[in-house]
Amino acid sequence: MKEIPFTIASYDKFIEEKKLMASKCVKCSALWLPPRPICLTCKSDALEWIELNGKGKLVAFTVIGVGPMPMIDAGYNRENPYCSGIVELEEGPRISAQILGVDVAHPENIKIGTSLTATFVERGSWHFVEELAKVKKTYLAFQA
Amino acid sequence: MTQRKRKLGRGVAMVGAGMSPFGIRPDVTNRELFAEAFLDMVNSVDRGFDPQEIEALYVGNCGAEMWEAQSVIGVLCADITGLTPRPALKVEDACASSSVAVREGIMGIASGMYDMVLAGGTEKMSILPTNWTTMALACGSDTTYESAAGFTFPGLYASMATAHMERYGTTHDDMLRVAIKNHSNGALNPKAHFPKTIKNVMDMRKDQAEKKGKPVPSWADEMEFLHDPRYNPVIAWPNTLFDCCPVTDGAACILLVAEEIAKNFTNIPLYIIGSGQASGHNLHDRETLTSIPAAKLAAQQAYEMAGVGPQDIKIAEVHDCFTIAEIMAIADLGFFKEGKEAATAAGEGKTARDGVKPINVSGGLKCKGHPVGATGAAQVVEIFQQMRGEAGARQVKNMDINLALNHNIGAHGTTAVVQIYERR
Numbered sequence: 130m131k132e133i134p135f136t137i138a139s140y141d142k143f144i145e146e147k148k149l150m151a152s153k154c155v156k157c158s159a160l161w162l163p164p165r166p167i168c169l170t171c172k173s174d175a176l177e178w179i180e181l182n183g184k185g186k187l188v189a190f191t192v193i194g195v196g197p198m199p200m201i202d203a204g205y206n207r208e209n210p211y212c213s214g215i216v217e218l219e220e221g222p223r224i225s226a227q228i229l230g231v232d233v234a235h236p237e238n239i240k241i242g243t244s245l246t247a248t249f250v251e252r253g254s255w256h257f258v259e260e261l262a263k264v265k266k267t268y269l270a271f272q273a
Numbered sequence: 274m275t276q277r278k279r280k281l282g283r284g285v286a287m288v289g290a291g292m293s294p295f296g297i298r299p300d301v302t303n304r305e306l307f308a309e310a311f312l313d314m315v316n317s318v319d320r321g322f323d324p325q326e327i328e329a330l331y332v333g334n335c336g337a338e339m340w341e342a343q344s345v346i347g348v349l350c351a352d353i354t355g356l357t358p359r360p361a362l363k364v365e366d367a368c369a370s371s372s373v374a375v376r377e378g379i380m381g382i383a384s385g386m387y388d389m390v391l392a393g394g395t396e397k398m399s400i401l402p403t404n405w406t407t408m409a410l411a412c413g414s415d416t417t418y419e420s421a422a423g424f425t426f427p428g429l430y431a432s433m434a435t436a437h438m439e440r441y442g443t444t445h446d447d448m449l450r451v452a453i454k455n456h457s458n459g460a461l462n463p464k465a466h467f468p469k470t471i472k473n474v475m476d477m478r479k480d481q482a483e484k485k486g487k488p489v490p491s492w493a494d495e496m497e498f499l500h501d502p503r504y505n506p507v508i509a510w511p512n513t514l515f516d517c518c519p520v521t522d523g524a525a526c527i528l529l530v531a532e533e534i535a536k537n538f539t540n541i542p543l544y545i546i547g548s549g550q551a552s553g554h555n556l557h558d559r560e561t562l563t564s565i566p567a568a569k570l571a572a573q574q575a576y577e578m579a580g581v582g583p584q585d586i587k588i589a590e591v592h593d594c595f596t597i598a599e600i601m602a603i604a605d606l607g608f609f610k611e612g613k614e615a616a617t618a619a620g621e622g623k624t625a626r627d628g629v630k631p632i633n634v635s636g637g638l639k640c641k642g643h644p645v646g647a648t649g650a651a652q653v654v655e656i657f658q659q660m661r662g663e664a665g666a667r668q669v670k671n672m673d674i675n676l677a678l679n680h681n682i683g684a685h686g687t688t689a690v691v692q693i694y695e696r697r
Binding site for chain 1: 323339402403405407408411416417418419420421422423424425427428429431432435436439506507508509510511512555556557562657
């Protein structure tokens with residue numbers, strides 16, 4: 130898979146195919162999610178794509194009632210809040226994602242350490258221009 | 274990273290500082306806010322000076338492109354203050370924009386290029402509706418990975434709060450006590466966005482209920498008021514409205530000169546003896562969620578350059594965009610131990626105006642307001658007034674403030690600037 134460039138566009142395309150792909154440094158084995166074109170540990174650009182198993186646990190979170198435009202357009206508001214969190218994958222890296230299947234009405238019941246599995250959601254894009262904002266995109270999320 | 278001990282090429286001093294009133298300012302634009310700060314700064318220079326001696330401008334601005342549909346704010350600030358054709362550099366580093374501008378100004382003088390520069394920042398934010406302002410601010414995080422996960426700024430700091438609660442047993446009440454403390458300071462600051470204590474706000478709400486003929490809430494104290502979700506709703510759990518700084522319009526600027534000419538302008542110049550700046554990763558890529566690594570690094574650089582330690586600093590203005598941010602800041606700066614000691618410092622009165630380490634005597638971002646591109650320079654304005662004994666009703670009185678510090682964070686810790694000031 131070396132011919133696929135280590136770009137955000139490649140990562141997005143994998144997400145669209147419901148695959149969680151990281152870049153692994155061939156030289157020092159460090160694993161990067163989101164994928165990076167240059168290894169932060171040894172600065173090498175010799176990388177390979179690795180599919181992660183999508184299993185992880187919650188390390189930090191919030192429940193948001195006042196979201197940015199793409200979340201408002203997706204139907205979220207004070208009456209219908211959503212959870213965003215930081216997830217530590219079994220393979221090591223951490224990633225930000227929306228967290229589904231947790232008790233957003235009672236955030237005090239949401240537990241750090243909760244086991245999560247990767248899933249994929251569709252929402253509008255992050256743009257100020259309406260034509261670009263309404264283009265649907267697949268995003269990584271996690272299910273409790 | 275190997276750190277070379279850094280020092281300024283020559284000494285730099287601050288001889289003037291001013292700010293516009295902070296708040297919702299519907300009738301003025303970025304450049305006019307900056308002009309207000311400029312005039313206030315000119316009046317603060319003890320022996321007066323000819324503004325035409327200013328050789329360059331460094332202007333922080335985070336998002337006029339988004340809020341005013343206007344770029345080149347530095348150039349417009351030069352124009353309105355009569356300083357065209359001097360070079361005007363606009364600096365953007367989210368909420369740290371003006372601290373980075375001040376630091377660039379310091380380096381402009383330290384390098385020998387200039388003898389006198391104007392540095393500060395301006396932000397006009399109240400134009401857009403809340404949803405668009407939320408989005409404009411979120412542009413300071415990594416929109417590809419963090420905003421795409423639904424994170425807003427209150428949400429990113431809320432996540433740090435949940436990690437802090439999990440690791441150290443920090444409570445939401447610990448956080449709310451930071452807000453109570455900063456409002457009690459800001460109530461004495463005539464330029465603050467909300468110059469009111471939380472008790473003032475609570476009493477206002479009671480009066481409003483009474484006037485409208487509604488049942489008057491029977492809160493026993495501020496904490497009970499803050500626990501009432503009808504009056505203090507959740508923004509991004511656990512952050513409630515009163516954990517968050519407001520959306521504010523405002524500007525601030527300072528006058529920097531070469532040390533050897535500082536006494537031409539005042540008998541009490543303030544010398545910049547330490548300066549540090551660092552960048553940081555996205556939240557999910559950091560080794561810790563309960564402190565801000567870039568802030569620790571910037572503090573270390575500033576302390577090393579100044580040859581002083583946290584115990585020597587008398588007062589500090591720190592970046593309290595959210596209450597948890599102040600709890601992390603006072604630990605990252607080495608004033609209190611990370612965890613319970615820092616989390617309970619406000620509640621125990623240690624960071625109060627008459628405490629052992631007064632923090633945010635201006636009211637902080639929380640109460641004074643947070644016009645993002647002006648915030649760092651406004652922190653320095655407070656330090657200028659406090660160190661010279663000119664802070665009026667909120668003047669810290671129980672100590673000789675010969676050393677002070679400001680700590681300004683860009684975004685959720687992807688930039689940090691720490692600077693140390695000395696009165697000799």
